[in-house]
Amino acid sequence: MDWAAVLGAGALIPLLNAGIRLAMPTGLAAVGEALCQRAGVLNLSLEGILLSGALGSFLGAYYSGQAWIGVIAGVGLGVAVAALMALLSVTFKTEQVINGIVIVLLAGGATSLAYEKLFGVTTTPPRFDTLPSLKIPLLGSIPGVGAVLFDQNALVYISILAVGAVWWVLYRTRFGLSVRAVGERPDAADAAGVNVDRIRWCALLVSGVMGGLGGAVLIVAQLGLFRDNITAGRGWVAIALVIFGRWSPLRVMGGALLFGITDALQLRIQAAGGGVETGVPFELFQALPYIVTIAVVVAATAWARDDAQPKSLGFPYEKEAGTRED
Amino acid sequence: MTAPAPPPAVRSRRWKDRIGSPVNVVGAAAVALVLGAGVIAVAGGNPITAYADIVTGTFGSRSTITLMLGEVTPLLLIGLGLAIAFQGRVWNIGAEGQYLVGAVVGGAFAILSPVQASVVLIPAALLVGTAAGAAWGWIVGKFQAVWGVNEVISSLLLNYVAIFGVAYLVRQPLRDPDYYLPQSKLIPSAARLPDLPFLDVHAGLLIGLIFVPVVIYAMGRTPFGFKVRVLGMNRDAARAAGIDTNRLIVKVMMISGGFAGLAGIAQVLGVESRLNNNLDAGYGFTAIITALLGRMRPLGIVLSSVFIATITVGGDIVQRSQQVPRAAVFVLQALFVIVLLVADKLARR
Amino acid sequence: MKHRRIGAIAALIAFGVVAASCGGDSTTTTAAAPSTTAAPSTTAAEAPSTTTAVVTTAAAMSEEPVKVALIIGSPRNDLGWSQAGYEGVKVLEEEGLIDLEVVEALEFETSAVRRVLTPLLDEGFDLIIAHSFSYGDAVMEVAPEYPDVAFAWAGGFGGTAENVADYDQPFHEASYLAGILAGGVSETGVLGGTAGFDIPVCHAMLEGFVLGAREVNPGASLISTYIGSWVDVALTKEAVLAQAEQGADMFVTCGVDAGTIEGARESGGGVLGYVVDQSSLAPENIFGSMVWNLSETFRLMAQDVRAGTFTPAKFYSVGLADNGLYVKLNDGFGKDIPADAMAKYEEVLAQVQAGEFEIPFVAAE
Missing domain, CATH: 3.40.50.2300 (Response regulator)
Structure with a gap:
């Protein structure tokens, strides 16, 4: 095969751009999940949040004709699903793993039902035009770097800001300090006067915002249409990326970029006939992003042997008396 | 690094405390039922008869009861294994992949085995499938033990590797050369699991039921069960108490994966008649629900498996009797589980 | 995995939309010959002459409709495989040739197909169409026990049995x-x-x-x-x-x-x-x-069922030559x-x- 078509100078910028596009929805969801897990909540409902965000943003943008209304609607629906997760996991303190899986089932059924009820069986399904790319003056003209970093659509810039914001909140604010405290030592945080349940509620809502935004990026910026299960398991990959990034928002985003670029690369190798010529089965290409992610996780955890996992992850916090606070 | 002692997953309180407030339970159930009724109504069905149809439809005829028991089998087997892992708070999210690997490796063995006598072939294939599932779980445990790789990420990602691996195996090496579609030859009839007497359900159900007392004993009466529970309460404390936690996690993952692998091969020998791309039925995920809904206790898992199987079979019936989209039934099923979860929790308050 | 399969469906409310979209489609095409543009719901008299076994509408109306169940593996609004099957039977229902029930399995493994197939067996369906190439094993397993029911599946290669037909997707x-x-x-x-x-x-x-x-x-x-x-x-x-x-x-x-x-x-x-x-x-x-255009394939099956000529079951291969599929050109192409x-x-x-x-x-x- 022709490697220049995959990794040559002319092919590199499209490869990175495709990697960024593939990384964005998953990465946003994963960054929100990272904050949520830092507060001690294992939010497995993420796929449901992404999917609801996708449907919400589609409906908002389609009916209003305004991309930003779509984004708001997507974030809104994502937050609503996260609130259900919080109600079950934080208020009722039912098992977090099961809550998450059930909500994914619920969101899958509800989004399908809603879409079908609204648009019926048709050969002309609704769609709208996706956001155009917005070239930042001067910076966008820098050869190479400019085309990758400063010639994207507006949502990509917003997403980058959102990731930065989560990082800032987690490490530079009082709320972030409480989040980390609650995730490590909820009893100590409680003793210090932190309302554990309220912090966890808020962390889940942040996860809803980011997941909803991820769904909106997928629809408003990339596809302009909706189909059943359009998120195709990205929420599950995002959960893996949180652990990949060792619960640090920036590393999590880095993991999402690695996953996205690997996916973009395997598509290009397949297209260049890499599989046909070498006899390597294409299933191996399809599995490549997952295998690379596992390999990097193994390497990274073997390198840094400290245990970054929040100590109370997955455990509901119940005071000794078993009462719940609000 | 010291850690707090989180509440153990399985609490034993006095029986009286578990009753809780019936008002809470009824309230939670009522809210969810009303929501579900709304969904059914929006979808164009009659909410009241829909609820009735789920139960009466499933238990109304011999053939649907058979279908229900067929659903119970994989859920019970996988659920038992997951319960052991979850009691140790080892979050195995990879039962789906372990199930697939067990199904395909065991199935390939049954097809390729030179010996074709049922007495040998069936137990051997079951063992091979179980071992394959255990090996897939071993990877997760070993990654955790040697490098500290979190089990959620490795078990989850290995699901995808298993799916693509199976797709390759049935497209090329295991493919039936005389056949059109990417799938293996039929499982030889000598390897098919026999049906239980008086039922049209294959013997996998019996295997699952036999394992119920075994798991009860192992978890309740053996040092192994004790160690797993200590592990689940607090990993650091378990280490401090002299338990080789790494070894234990590997063991737990192998057992959990082995159960999933057994469920997979039993399904192939008993229901699916060949290997193809459609083996990933989602039982590995659904069984997470049954394991936790059954409070990680074997008898509880029997009940929760029957519950999930009932709303699965009943769901297909409601789709037809109410003429509602299948998606509405998924919503209804999810609400049912949420009701049960919340009611269970409130009852234990 | 299950979560990627969870899907949706259409209820009968969508009926009108379907009727409109697969009824007489008058968009002109540049090249397709008349026989390839015939709308699926045309009556037999106007039907393309290349379609062989079409009986007259009058004769069809005089008999009882054939009771048909269609099992699909993805939502009926998937704009693809399942929707094509759904619209194919819907045309025949409107013509009065069949009585129709559509059931969504939304899964492909044998156990899931069984869940929807089993309850259908004793309900007097004349023809059960399992619209996936993954449904063969489930159908073959039950067909011998129900010799009076006609079965069909989308194997696409001629995988038939006495009362199990196969149909093509060329x-x-x-x-x-x-x-x-x-x-x-x-x-x-x-x-x-x-x-x-x-x-x-x-x-x-x-x-x-x-x-x-x-x-x-x-x-x-x-x-x-x-x-x-x-x-x-x-x-x-x-x-x-x-x-x-x-x-x-x-x-x-x-x-x-x-x-x-x-x-x-x-x-x-x-x-x-x-x-x-x-x-x-x-x-x-x-x-x-x-x-x-699956209505052509399903029409032949339903007519065979009615005429008592379904068994021994055939391989229904209705391709380009018989209007089983056609290319519809788009005038607006840039x-x-x-x-x-x-x-x-x-x-x-x-x-x-x-x-x-x-x-x-x-x-x-």
């Missing part, structure tokens, strides 16, 4: 025909093809596209990408963009149409719509659609189709209809 024929036009339009001679997985029907469809293109451009080549999912629209779109980077400018898709059409739109390429007329999804980019390619297209179509030319089926290597 997508490669339409793909070959459309490929002639694609070969003429393509400036680079590089074609792109996408499919969820490498299954025979898709493999042959993708290869058929480039074989057709070589009728007018002997140097035409094909880039094919298998996505590994039927539902990942975004990944499919990226696959098409990657193909476009490597020169592909005309595209064909098997089962992953939404992403392929979006990719073609963004890269400015042309694309063949899949299974239903998809022109409206990208009017500038879709040069035509392969329409899978590029010019060269006259020589159009002439070749007409020529091959005429040959196929006259039974003088059989389009090759290229299975996996």
Whole structure:
């Protein structure tokens, strides 16, 4: 095969751009999940949040004709699903793993039902035009770097800001300090006067915002249409990326970029006939992003042997008396 | 690094405390039922008869009861294994992949085995499938033990590797050369699991039921069960108490994966008649629900498996009797589980 | 995994939409011969003469409708395989030929098919159509116990039993025909093809596209990408963009149409719509659609059931020559189709209809 078509100078910028596009929805969801897990909540409902965000943003943008209304609607629906997760996991303190899986089932059924009820069986399904790319003056003209970093659509810039914001909140604010405290030592945080349940509620809502935004990026910026299960398991990959990034928002985003670029690369190798010529089965290409992610996780955890996992992850916090606070 | 002692997953309180407030339970159930009724109504069905149809439809005829028991089998087997892992708070999210690997490796063995006598072939294939599932779980445990790789990420990602691996195996090496579609030859009839007497359900159900007392004993009466529970309460404390936690996690993952692998091969020998791309039925995920809904206790898992199987079979019936989209039934099923979860929790308050 | 399969469905409310969309479609086509544009719901009198076993409408009305159940594996609004099946039976229901019930399995493994198939068996259905090539084993297992029920499944290769018919999905024929036009339009001679997985029907469809293109451009080549999912629209779109980077400018898709059409739109390429007329999804980019007109196949089955000639069951292979599928061209397509390619297209179509030319089926290597 022709490697220049995959990794040559002319092919590199499209490869990175495709990697960024593939990384964005998953990465946003994963960054929100990272904050949520830092507060001690294992939010497995993420796929449901992404999917609801996708449907919400589609409906908002389609009916209003305004991309930003779509984004708001997507974030809104994502937050609503996260609130259900919080109600079950934080208020009722039912098992977090099961809550998450059930909500994914619920969101899958509800989004399908809603879409079908609204648009019926048709050969002309609704769609709208996706956001155009917005070239930042001067910076966008820098050869190479400019085309990758400063010639994207507006949502990509917003997403980058959102990731930065989560990082800032987690490490530079009082709320972030409480989040980390609650995730490590909820009893100590409680003793210090932190309302554990309220912090966890808020962390889940942040996860809803980011997941909803991820769904909106997928629809408003990339596809302009909706189909059943359009998120195709990205929420599950995002959960893996949180652990990949060792619960640090920036590393999590880095993991999402690695996953996205690997996916973009395997598509290009397949297209260049890499599989046909070498006899390597294409299933191996399809599995490549997952295998690379596992390999990097193994390497990274073997390198840094400290245990970054929040100590109370997955455990509901119940005071000794078993009462719940609000 | 010291850690707090989180509440153990399985609490034993006095029986009286578990009753809780019936008002809470009824309230939670009522809210969810009303929501579900709304969904059914929006979808164009009659909410009241829909609820009735789920139960009466499933238990109304011999053939649907058979279908229900067929659903119970994989859920019970996988659920038992997951319960052991979850009691140790080892979050195995990879039962789906372990199930697939067990199904395909065991199935390939049954097809390729030179010996074709049922007495040998069936137990051997079951063992091979179980071992394959255990090996897939071993990877997760070993990654955790040697490098500290979190089990959620490795078990989850290995699901995808298993799916693509199976797709390759049935497209090329295991493919039936005389056949059109990417799938293996039929499982030889000598390897098919026999049906239980008086039922049209294959013997996998019996295997699952036999394992119920075994798991009860192992978890309740053996040092192994004790160690797993200590592990689940607090990993650091378990280490401090002299338990080789790494070894234990590997063991737990192998057992959990082995159960999933057994469920997979039993399904192939008993229901699916060949290997193809459609083996990933989602039982590995659904069984997470049954394991936790059954409070990680074997008898509880029997009940929760029957519950999930009932709303699965009943769901297909409601789709037809109410003429509602299948998606509405998924919503209804999810609400049912949420009701049960919340009611269970409130009852234990 | 289960979560990617969870899907939705349409209720009868959507009935009117369906009727409108698959009823008389009057959009003009540039090239298709009359016999290939006949709307699926035309009455027998107007039906294409190439369709062999059509009985007259009057005769059909005088008899009891055939009781039919259709089992589908994805939602009936999937714009693809299942929707084609759904619209196929819906046409016959409106004609009064059949009584219809549609059941969604939304799964493909045998245990799930059993769950929906078993309750149907004792309910007096005359014909049960299991509309997937994954449903063969489940059907074959029960068919001998129900000799009075006619079964059919979409094996696509002639996998029949006494009371189990198989029906074809000769997508490669339409793909070959459309490929002639694609070969003429393509400036680079590089074609792109996408499919969820490498299954025979898709493999042959993708290869058929480039074989057709070589009728007018002997140097035409094909880039094919298998996505590994039927539902990942975004990944499919990226696959098409990657193909476009490597020169592909005309595209064909098997089962992953939404992403392929979006990719073609963004890269400015042309694309063949899949299974239903998809022109409206990208009017500038879709040069035509392969329409899978299953009502012809199902009509033959229902008539055989009624006439008592269903058993021993046949392999219903209703292809391009018999209006079982056709290429519906899109007038709005943004590029010019060269006259020589159009002439070749007409020529091959005429040959196929006259039974003088059989389009090759290229299975996996």
